[in-house]
Amino acid sequence: MFQRSLCFKNYKLLVRSNSIRSYSNLTINNVKRQIPPPPKKSKFFKKLIITTTAIGITGGTIYIIDKEYNSSLITRSIRALYVLLWIAYEYGYNSKNYKDLNELHEIASEKLLQMLTLNKGLYIKLGQAIANQGNLFPKAFQEKFPKLYDEAPFDSWDKMNKILEKNLGQDYETKYFDWIDHKPIASASIAQVHKAKFNSNFGSKEIALKIQHDYIEKQVVVDLLIYKFINKIYEKVFDVPLSMFSNYVSEQLNKETNFINEMENAEKLTKFIENDSTLKNLNIKIPENYPELTTRQVLPAEWINGISLTDKNKLIKNGFDLKQLMNQYIILFGRQIFNYGFVHSDPHPGNLLVKFDDKGKQQLVLLDHGLYITLNEQFKLQYCQLWKDLFILNIKGIERIGKQWGINSTSIFATIVLLKPIKPNKTDESTEKSDVSDLLKDLIGDKSKFPMELPFLARTMRMIQNINQQFGSPVNRINLLTNQAINEIYSNDKKLSISGIIEIYRIKFSMLFSGIIFGIIRFSQWIRGDSKQSKGLEDYIEMYMQNTAKNLGIDWS
Structure with a gap:
């Protein structure tokens, strides 16, 4: 009896113990459900942060290397492709979404002008071609693109000095010159000009020292490849024959970056003029060159004190005869085109000077002989x-x-x-x-x-x-x-x-x-x-x- 009662009590205690344990477990489980576990960092976000940081560092590194060692070749090329392809798309496929086509002209001309200005070099040359043939383009282009004829930004003397050392030797400044003005007097798309004076070994003459921008040599090949590629794209989008000119234009622009070619052009035209009886009384001058110091990137030439044809009022004020001046200019180019078959192809006002010679006669001076065409x-x-x-x-x-x-x-x-x-x-x-x-x-x-x-x-x-x-x-x-x-x-x-x-x-x-x-x-x-x-x-x-x-x-x- 006693044993049976004890067993019953033990049984009740066991049941109660199990009930308490079950309730305890239930309570703990409920608490576990109510209190969320501490958050764990997502692997996706970790990867995203690491990837973004890597891309940023890599991109920044590439940009710095590109800028310092490649003259921003990659950056310029990406910028050019983006803008030019955007223009092709907007005109070719998206122009209907503009209420007024002039709005697209305005946006596209501004984007293109900014890209050409930032990219410099041959892009400026191509932009000047648009400016010169502006009448074939919408008004927005006609109004903006003449800005590309303004003087290009100057490069620092440190960069010019490296080009001179590379081409003329480390001791060039004492070996050939009395002095070089480190401040440039002019800058264009391909080069800038410094005034200098030869030492007694070279006649102690004042010269115009033309030095190529340091980025031109690195950029020219890729720039011309992009030019050819875009011509093909534009030809398909606008259905206009453009790529047929690509090779010829590229060849001429490539020649223009070689100053030895420029010197030879100047010497060739000088011989034509000297042997032409028609021009004897016109008083035309081509600045003297110095072949022994001319390289692909450096061109010393005779210094000429004259007035540019860009300023009509200044010419009149200084007593120059505009009628005689235009006679000299047009007959000179008429002889090149119809007689010599050898034509200076960049005769804008900035490449022409006028002065009075030693006898007091009006003289026309023709500069910049980089771009010529030969007619068979x-x-x-x-x-x-x-x-x-x-x-x-x-x-x-x-x-x-x-x-x-x-x-x-x-x-x-x-x-x-x-x-x-x-x-x-x-x-x-x-x-x-x-x-x-x-x-x-x-x-x-x-x-x-x-x-x-x-x-x-x-x-x-x-x-x-x-x-x-x-x-x-x-x-x-x-x-x-x-x-x-x-x-x-x-x-x-x-x-x-x-x-x-x-x-x-x-x-x-x-x-x-x-x-x-x-x-x-x-x-x-x-x-x-x-x-x-x-x-x-x-x-x-x-x-x-x-x-x-x-x-x-x-x-x-």
Whole structure:
């Protein structure tokens, strides 16, 4: 009995003990559920932080190395590709999302200008090409891009000193010079210029020491590759023939970065001028060079004290004759184009000086001989013939040469070459089109025949026209250049046929008529003085070309 009672009590105690244990466990579990475990750091966030830090450090390191040792080659290339591809996308695929296309022009021109300015070097050169042919671009581009002709930023003397030591030796400053002004007098896209004086071993002459920017040598190859790549992209997006010019343009720009080539160009033109009886009385000067100290990156040349053609008022104030000046300028380039077949292709006002020589006569000085084109004999004679046919409006002759050059549109072709409006041929359907890409495609019918020199010639002619226009059109540009072309055509013809004689009389009559019109306009300018209403011949030509361009769908202003 007692045992049975004891067993029962033990059983109750066991049950109660289990109940308490179960309740205790339940309570603990509930507490565990109510109090969350301490947070554990996510592996994902750890990886993200580590990856971001690594990328930041790597990117920063690459940027510093790129900037210090590669002249920002990678940074510039990425920047250029981003902006240029963005422009291609916006114009090619996203232009419909803009309420006004002028808004896109404004944004795109500003992005492009900033990129070209930051990238410097050859990008400035390409931007200047846009500025020079600005009439083919929207107004936003026309207004902004002339800024690229402003003086480029100066490099520090430390950088210039390294270039000189690399090219002339560690002791160059004492070996060759009395002094070098460490402060540059000018800077451009490819180089900057310091005034210096040779020591007695080199004649104790003052010189202009042209030193290439240190980044050009490292950047030029990649810059030109990007230029070719973008041309192909733009050709597909805008359906305009661009890549056909890439190799030729790249070749010319690459030559321009070699100062030995520049020196040889200057010497070659000097010989042409010295042997040309036509230029004997024009008083043209090419600065003397020093081959023994000229390298790919360093070019010493004779120092010339003159006034740049960029400042018309300063020229007048110092007593220079603008009419004589433009005669010198246009005849010099007429001889290069129609006679020598060797053409300075960057004749903007900054590359021209005027001064009085030792005899007190006005002298024109031509600088910067880096960019030249050479015309083969066949093309040169064709161009002379074309100029003559354009002047007397020989449509059949224009069409014949146009076909030889793979060109379809006679009227557009004529206007571009002569830089004066030509009435379109009735059979020329391209003049009825309003899309610029269609016009360009129609202009270049056969790419294999198209002369690569032609765009460079058109660029040179445009610069000549611009300077004459800025100076108030003191000379008849069309007559002066036509006269050079005619002289070259008939210089070797001792016996002229009857048709040839008739043609010469037609030309002379046309030139006489052109001269009368020019005289009337000049008289009108004299009556009106320097007022805004006083327009020269080039101004009227420009107005007619604006109207022609509008009919062709080009915003020429």
